[in-house]
Amino acid sequence: MDGSENVNFRSGIRPPQVRATTTTSQTAYLQEISDSQHNARAQTQTTGIPQKRAYHGIPQPEPKRKTLIERGSEPLKPQAHSATSGLPRTAIGVKGTSIASLSSNSASGTTSRYASTSNFAKSVGPGARAPASARAPTSMGFNQSTTGRPRAMTRPRPATVMGNREAEEECRQPDQQKGMKFLASFQQHALRYQKSRRTSPQQSTVSQARKESRGVSRLRKQFETLSLDEDQNDSCNGDQVVSKQNRQSSPRHSQSDVQTEADPSKVHQEEAAGSDPFGPADSQRITPLPTTPPTISIGKEALARLERSLCKNPLSPTKSCSPTKRQFLTKDSNLTNFVGFDVDGRLNDFEREFKVMKEAFEGTITDRKALEEAISFAKNRASDLEREQQRLTDQNTQLQTQLEAQRQENYSLQQEKQSLIVQMEAKQREHRYELEDKQREHKHELDEMRQEFKAEADQLKREHRETLEAMERRYKAELAEEQAQRSREIQELRTRLGAEQQDLSLELLKKEREVQEMRSQVEALRSDLDREQTIKGTLQQQIADMATMNMTLEDRMRGLRAKIEFLESDSKQQSDSFASMEARLQEALRVAEEARQKLIKEETERRVLFNKYQELKGNIRVMCRVRPVLDPSEGEEAKISFPDTKTSSQIDVTGPEERSSLGTVSRKVIPFEFDRVFDPSVHNEEVFGEISQLVQSALDGYNVCIFCYGQTGSGKTYTMSSPDGMIPRATHMIYDTITKLAEKSWTYTMEGSFVEVYNEELHDLLTPAKEADGKKKLEIRHDEARKQTTVLNCKTVALDSPDKVEAMLKQAQSNRSVAATKANERSSRSHSVFILKLVGENSATNERCEGTLNLVDLAGSERLKHSQAEGDRMKETQNINKSLACLGDVIEALGRGSAHVPYRNSKLTHLLQYSLGGNSKTLMFVMVSPLEAHLKETITSLRFATKVHNTHIGTAKSTKKIRASDP
Numbered sequence: 031m032d033g034s035e036n037v038n039f040r041s042g043i044r045p046p047q048v049r050a051t052t053t054t055s056q057t058a059y060l061q062e063i064s065d066s067q068h069n070a071r072a073q074t075q076t077t078g079i080p081q082k083r084a085y086h087g088i089p090q091p092e093p094k095r096k097t098l099i100e101r102g103s104e105p106l107k108p109q110a111h112s113a114t115s116g117l118p119r120t121a122i123g124v125k126g127t128s129i130a131s132l133s134s135n136s137a138s139g140t141t142s143r144y145a146s147t148s149n150f151a152k153s154v155g156p157g158a159r160a161p162a163s164a165r166a167p168t169s170m171g172f173n174q175s176t177t178g179r180p181r182a183m184t185r186p187r188p189a190t191v192m193g194n195r196e197a198e199e200e201c202r203q204p205d206q207q208k209g210m211k212f213l214a215s216f217q218q219h220a221l222r223y224q225k226s227r228r229t230s231p232q233q234s235t236v237s238q239a240r241k242e243s244r245g246v247s248r249l250r251k252q253f254e255t256l257s258l259d260e261d262q263n264d265s266c267n268g269d270q271v272v273s274k275q276n277r278q279s280s281p282r283h284s285q286s287d288v289q290t291e292a293d294p295s296k297v298h299q300e301e302a303a304g305s306d307p308f309g310p311a312d313s314q315r316i317t318p319l320p321t322t323p324p325t326i327s328i329g330k331e332a333l334a335r336l337e338r339s340l341c342k343n344p345l346s347p348t349k350s351c352s353p354t355k356r357q358f359l360t361k362d363s364n365l366t367n368f369v370g371f372d373v374d375g376r377l378n379d380f381e382r383e384f385k386v387m388k389e390a391f392e393g394t395i396t397d398r399k400a401l402e403e404a405i406s407f408a409k410n411r412a413s414d415l416e417r418e419q420q421r422l423t424d425q426n427t428q429l430q431t432q433l434e435a436q437r438q439e440n441y442s443l444q445q446e447k448q449s450l451i452v453q454m455e456a457k458q459r460e461h462r463y464e465l466e467d468k469q470r471e472h473k474h475e476l477d478e479m480r481q482e483f484k485a486e487a488d489q490l491k492r493e494h495r496e497t498l499e500a501m502e503r504r505y506k507a508e509l510a511e512e513q514a515q516r517s518r519e520i521q522e523l524r525t526r527l528g529a530e531q532q533d534l535s536l537e538l539l540k541k542e543r544e545v546q547e548m549r550s551q552v553e554a555l556r557s558d559l560d561r562e563q564t565i566k567g568t569l570q571q572q573i574a575d576m577a578t579m580n581m582t583l584e585d586r587m588r589g590l591r592a593k594i595e596f597l598e599s600d601s602k603q604q605s606d607s608f609a610s611m612e613a614r615l616q617e618a619l620r621v622a623e624e625a626r627q628k629l630i631k632e633e634t635e636r637r638v639l640f641n642k643y644q645e646l647k648g649n650i651r652v653m654c655r656v657r658p659v660l661d662p663s664e665g666e667e668a669k670i671s672f673p674d675t676k677t678s679s680q681i682d683v684t685g686p687e688e689r690s691s692l693g694t695v696s697r698k699v700i701p702f703e704f705d706r707v708f709d710p711s712v713h714n715e716e717v718f719g720e721i722s723q724l725v726q727s728a729l730d731g732y733n734v735c736i737f738c739y740g741q742t743g744s745g746k747t748y749t750m751s752s753p754d755g756m757i758p759r760a761t762h763m764i765y766d767t768i769t770k771l772a773e774k775s776w777t778y779t780m781e782g783s784f785v786e787v788y789n790e791e792l793h794d795l796l797t798p799a800k801e802a803d804g805k806k807k808l809e810i811r812h813d814e815a816r817k818q819t820t821v822l823n824c825k826t827v828a829l830d831s832p833d834k835v836e837a838m839l840k841q842a843q844s845n846r847s848v849a850a851t852k853a854n855e856r857s858s859r860s861h862s863v864f865i866l867k868l869v870g871e872n873s874a875t876n877e878r879c880e881g882t883l884n885l886v887d888l889a890g891s892e893r894l895k896h897s898q899a900e901g902d903r904m905k906e907t908q909n910i911n912k913s914l915a916c917l918g919d920v921i922e923a924l925g926r927g928s929a930h931v932p933y934r935n936s937k938l939t940h941l942l943q944y945s946l947g948g949n950s951k952t953l954m955f956v957m958v959s960p961l962e963a964h965l966k967e968t969i970t971s972l973r974f975a976t977k978v979h980n981t982h983i984g985t986a987k988s989t990k991k992i993r994a995s996d997p
């Protein structure tokens with residue numbers, strides 16, 4: 031807005047004023063009005079600066095106080111408070127006021143909420159009201175007065191949408207107020223609707239409102255001008271009537287205004303009366319306005335509302351209407367300085383603006399229609415929602431009913447459950463009580479029974495104890511008596527024993543004497559026997575003679591007997607029987623003699639036949655024995671089979687793996703055949719059964735050699751020297767045979783010796799090492815004639831009982847050199863030879879036989895590299911190997927029938943010279959280990975044995991000779 035316009039319009043706009051001034055007294059109020067007017071006028075006259083600048087509280091020079099006349103001639107000034115605040119609705123009734131003046135007043139009132147009413151309205155206008163600052167800050171301002179508080183005492187009210195301006199309008203123009211209120215309400219809705227539709231920020235709204243405010247201010251000025259014109263031109267205008275009425279009632283109103291200002295209670299009454307703009311009070315007090323063109327009326331109202339809304343907007347600049355810019359014309363107005371308006375121009379402007387406003391209103395109406403449609407739609411929607419709500423309410427009611435029924439049912443079930451629980455608890459209680467009663471009873475009974483049992487037990491214990499004590503006393507007495515009796519008996523026995531011992535010793539002496547006597551008697555009897563035998567021969571001769579004579583006599587006797595029989599029949603019969611008995615006796619003697627002769631002859635023939643049978647079987651025989659696996663920890667078992675189950679003479683050994691030239695690995699099965707093969711299940715008894723014939727040969731006067739060959743641990747010692755080995759069995763058999771042969775007039779003497787070949791030296795195993803050291807060395811002597819070997823300086827034991835054989839074996843075993851090696855810590859590192867000489871004589875036939883049984887336990891045949899021997903052990907092994915090799919050489923030479931047999935190459939073969947080959951019978955046991963680890967040694971041993979087996983030694987000859995033919 032330019033400065034000229036500002037000057038023109040300042041007359042209708044009240045300057046802003048501090049609301050506190052409105053609470054002063056009447057005098058102060060008037061003083062303040064005067065100051066305001068004076069200040070406003072002074073500003074207008076001096077500077078012409080817009081009122082906005084004077085509003086900022088800058089100290090102003092004290093204005094010159096004017097008289098009422100001067101003031102009346104001055105243009106109107108803005109009041110310190112809104113004119114509408116204390117004015118009745120007819121307060122607008124300024125003399126000569128038309129719609130334009132009303133608009134002007136209203137416009138001046140809307141410029142600023144803090145602006146005072148015009149000087150005119152305050153001093154002249156009827157129905158002065160309480161200051162606006164005392165009114166309630168509502169949009170309509172109707173019911174704020176009901177608070178009863180003096181408006182002057184209230185603090186400044188914040189800006190509202192409607193502000194005091196509307197109240198002013200209500201006071202001044204009731205009819206317009208109605209329309210304005212309606213339009214204001216409508217505009218509010220429209221603005222809200224537009225706001226809701228707008229998406230621009232509030233800042234843009236504020237700026238728009240400012241623009242509109244400026245445009246409205248301009249319109250308002252033009253409208254004032256138009257109102258003035260209408261007031262002047264149209265005498266039929268309702269405004270004019272109002273003006274007249276206002277003019278008529280102005281004194282009263284003025285007075286009332288003053289009173290109202292002085293008495294706030296009146297203000298309340300008036301506000302109460304004016305709270306209903308359409309009420310009868312209004313219609314009584316205010317004459318209805320003549321009908322104005324609706325467009326103009328609406329435009330005015332809209333203009334006023336827009337102006338109010340814009341002025342009330344705190345963000346818009348303050349519309350400080352200068353009091354000097356616009357003045358109402360009264361009869362007292364000083365028109366000296368009054369400047370006329372360009373009515374036509376302003377009218378044109380107004381029409382132009384009016385058209386704009388009209389268009390705005392039309393748009394608003396369109397919006398209103400849309401809003402109405404939206405409202406109707408919303409109503410329909412609301413009705414639908416209400417129906418839905420009703421339906422839901424009904425459903426809810428049904429559900430509530432069902433819920434209630436369920437609750438009832440639940441409640442009844444709860445009740446039932448409660449009653450059941452109570453019953454159950456009662457039952458449980460009863461049961462518990464019963465149980466407790468029972469338990470008490472049982473406990474009571476149990477206690478009673480316990481006491482009874484305890485009493486019984488005590489009673490029994492007492493009785494038992496008494497019984498025990500009685501028995502103990504009795505037994506003690508009996509025992510003492512028994513002990514006394516026993517001691518007496520022992521004493522008697524001792525006495526008797528002593529006597530008996532004396533008797534026995536005496537009797538022993540006596541027996542010894544008797545033995546002596548018997549021996550002498552035996553000697554005598556022997557001589558007597560010889561003599562008797564001689565006599566017997568003589569007697570036999572005499573018997574024979576007597577027999578002849580007897581026969582003669584018998585013939586005689588027969589003759590005589592016949593006579594006697596004839597005479598005496600009984601004596602004849604006795605004589606016959608005696609004769610027959612005598613004859614039978616003689617016949618028996620003869621047969622017995624013939625049988626004895628035949629038996630001796632047959633025994634001789636048996637021996638001959640038996641030895642012939644032995645010779646046919648071969649003088650060197652080889653048997654193989656495989657020992658069992660003693661423990662699985664020994665290692666894997668070699669694959670050894672015994673295919674010939676009938677003759678038991680074959681053994682198949684699966685050899686080690688061999689790689690051919692083509693690289694294929696294979697294992698050969700090597701078959702061996704001997705005179706007999708014993709599998710691991712065979713015991714020593716069965717083995718001895720095979721060699722017992724050789725023992726018999728020794729008894730018959732042959733040299734027999736049985737030796738065991740094999741690697742260490744293969745079972746040589748077990749076979750030969752174990753408690754049921756060949757040596758004990760052979761001796762037992764010999765004893766049995768000797769006993770039997772005694773019936774055949776054979777008497778045998780047995781001598782045994784036990785030697786060891788160790789490191790090619792002979793050791794006497796029957797002589798302890800300590801004793802042997804001092805003795806001479808053993809030497810081998812051969813009797814070529816008797817084919818017997820004798821070991822000089824060797825102890826020989828007469829074996830006349832089996833016990834002596836066992837004692838000899840034990841002693842030999844303990845003296846035998848046993849050296850530990852890595853292969854077998856009990857390995858025998860020497861050859862042991864048990865030599866049993868048997869000499870038999872037949873007293874009947876005068877035969878004599880002398881045989882030797884050699885039972886040899888060879889040392890281990892394993893090779894040196896396997897024994898891992900060192901030092902002395904190496905020497906032992908070498909000697910062992912040497913002697914074994916010599917044994918093989920001897921056998922081979924015998925087999926070849928060589929003229930020279932290398933017996934002397936080793937002590938062993940030298941010792942066994944007459945037991946190997948020639949006049950001898952030889953049996954070799956090759957002992958085999960069943961372990962895979964010993965497989966190579968097993969095969970080596972079996973090959974050696976095969977070589978021996980294939981050897982044919984010459985026919986054995988017995989050393990039996992007729993004693994008579996001996997030299």
Ligand SMILES: Nc1ncnc2c1ncn2[C@@H]1O[C@H](COP(=O)(O)OP(=O)(O)OP(=O)(O)O)[C@@H](O)[C@H]1O
Nearest residue numbers: 657741742743744745746747748856857858889890
């Ligand atoms: N037929 C068998 N039945 C049961 N056990 C056997 C048999 N043969 C040998 N043994 C056992 O095998 C072990 C070794 O046997 P033995 O000592 O007789 O072997 P060896 O050949 O005499 O050894 P060395 O050469 O060291 O004297 C012994 O414990 C023995 O009891």
